[in-house]
Amino acid sequence: GISTCLSEGLKSIRKALTGCHYLFDGNSTFGVHHIETMVKADAKVAEVSAASILAKVTRDREMIEAAKEYPEYGFEKHKGYGTKAHMEALARHDRCPLHRKSFRVKVLDEPTLWR
Known part of the structure; x- marks a missing residue:
């Protein structure tokens, strides 16, 4: 994990x-x-702040790239955060290989019209 x-x-x-x-x-x-x-x-701590910003920018860029391979998830917009759009995409398409196997959201456990 x-x-x-x-x-x-x-x-x-x-x-x-x-x-x-x-x-x-x-x-x-x-x-x-x-x-x-x-x-x-x-x-x-300024150094930790700087590292945090660099990590976020790097992650955001990676999510924008991931959106090219998995456009149905809208990663370029929400960067993987648990937004309403992200949850709706998960309900429609389930997880993609980028989602952690332990990633659990209630929307995936409920029957939906999209499946």
Whole structure:
């Protein structure tokens, strides 16, 4: 799941970048030692704010690219957020390979006119 991915990612970062101070937004180290966490770090620490912006811009660009392969989902508009349009697309088309297998929304559990 996502926790395992984050844990493995953090371990890779620690291995590749030795001698650094690691500060992550949130309150979980995902079992990785020598990592500092801070709730709302993106609002309190300029470096974390910058990293958060870069991550969002990168993710948004990736979602715009994904919209070319999966135009029926409207990723270029909602960038994967749980908007009404996204939920309606899921109800019509179910999940695509980009959706996490653990991604659950009520709309997928209810019978609809679109299926």
